[in-house]
Amino acid sequence: MAKISRILRPYGMYPYQGEKITKKVIKVFTGSRYIAVKQSREKHLPQRFGFVYHEAKEKNLTSIAPLYLTEKGSPYIEGRQHFYYVVPWFKEKEGSSLTSSIHPFFGELAHVHRKTSVTKPIEIQQLNEWAQNQKEKIRRNFYQFENWIDLFEAQHFMSPTALLICHSYRMVRQMSQLLEYWYDEWRAHMEEEKEMKYCLCHGNLSPSHFVLTSNGVMFLNWEQAFYGHPSRDLSMFFSTICQEHDTPLSLIKEGLPVYFKDAGYTKSDMALLAIHLLNVKDFLLDVQQYVKAPNYLTEVEWIQVFQRYQFYFEHVLDIQEFIKNDLMITDDEDLT
Known part of the structure; x- marks a missing residue:
């Protein structure tokens, strides 16, 4: 507790009791309240906390989530290699879970995104050129993936991991084709809207970075915050919760x-979310890693990695289909 005492001294606090939650988070009782002392290596933390x-x-x-200030008014303590900061310890609402938190989460995230949202005009020709380059990159990446599949199938004995990767072929092909479709959709709607949305984004949304309290949702850990398109926050959140077989798709x-509706999403915004969701870049990087260094992980660990991708692919294909068929169609469009 000596280190925690040194960290809390500038705040005028003393740790009577501490509980390690993670490697970077300690729950501390100060005699009158519970707080969380957090450690961060984010070198841009001062600027991010500032905005x-x-x-x-x-x-x-x-x-x-608010920050405690030191007696000198600073929101953090700077060490030799880390920053340290202190926030209140938020008690979860009794009986709360991911499933019970989904709706409040969406509502409060929409509120943050909309309140901080601005739009900026874009150059349509540059956007079209960029989108076309992305489509060409999708084709090159899928061609490389097919080469890896051929490599696996040429082996006399195919490992369980290679077999699992081969079983992903159909979904990866489908996602690659859909990515081209969504780039065309995004480009077409951007030509009509002629502006891009930007807002305050959390940057690392996951179930561990928000809590449903008796007073509502509280977002924690803004160390990786940035200004960008709100779909990047949503896609980050989906990338964490859609890797399990029991993802609550109906609640999503x-x-x-x-x-x-609450965030003021346009059709181009929805299309861009679909693009982020269908991105297979991380999957292909892991396949490449497996091809180059199969002993980097054990066979069981590799299978776990690619099984999570299978769950993710299945879920996001379902979500983008829902966006396409249920949310992109408006009442004034033809039935044909």
């Missing part, structure tokens, strides 16, 4: 239209 908490104050964003489909 996050400026936005929180200016826009009255009460779901951004109930909450997503509410989020779109």
